Amino acid sequence: MARKTAGKPVTSNAWQWGRTAETQRVLLQAAREVFSEQGFAEANVADIVERAGSSVGSLYHHFGGKTELFLALWEEHQGAHERNAISAVAKARSAGEEDSLELFIVGARAYLQGSWQRRDLARLFMNGDGPPGFEQIRRTRGREWIRQNNVLLRTSNTAVNRFTVSVLTTLIGEAGREIAMSPSKREANKITEAAVRYIRRLDPLHPEVE
Structure with missing residues (x-):
């Protein structure tokens, strides 16, 4: 069933895509900050997901790992x-x-x-x-x-x-x-x-x- 926003129907797929894009954006921004502060070798996934307010599972789902984020x-x-x-x-x-x-x-x-x-x-x-x-x-x-x-x-x-x-x-x-x-x-x-x-x-x- 479609949701409605400002009088326009939004499909569940479009809503999910929007959430996915936002999750990726937040994870990338957190990775940018952590890598810039600590370098690639010293940075760890736990620091990135904590900064993003996300989860390890979400990071691996969207990017596959620390290398892929970099x-x-x-x-x-x-x-x-x-x-x-x-x-x-x-x-x-x-x-x-x-x-x-x-x-x-x-x-x-x-x-x-x-x-x-x-x-x-x-x-x-x-x-x-x-x-x-x-x-x-x-x-x-x-x-x-x-x-x-x-x-x-x-x-x-x-x-x-x-x-x-x-x-x-x-x-x-x-x-x-x-x-x-x-x-x-x-x-x-x-x-x-x-x-x-x-x-x-x-x-x-x-x-x-x-």
Whole structure:
């Protein structure tokens, strides 16, 4: 039988889905806090479910365990980076920007802004304290990031261009690490502007290589 909310019928399946999504959200937030405070290795499931006001059974039902929670947070963090960059680039294009390097910089700024906004997660994922196999996952994502940057920059497939885009991608990643460790937004902004200056100097569309 359907429930009614504000005059509209809501099926029991929709109600259950809503409860499931909320349970997952609360567990992820609790895991984010506990992992950020204790690190992956030292954190335990009991601390997470206590913080969430949930149960061990619920955690294992929704995620499967501590490792899966960590990886879900990683995917959520990376997904936010990608969505923000895509949105920023699309907005710049709709405003008339067509230069590939400028669009790349717009995407880089969005990534670095996210590194400050979610600095607790950025610090968590860069400290080397993760489940077995996590470093391989990070490396695979890094290679995909370089590929996406190549597409955005529309560079020709030469060794110099591939190398330059790899350097630029690494530069943005390292700037993100420094921003996550910054004591203030002002310091984070300085790092962002320094990164942008280096990107312009390295311009992969016009490399200064004889």
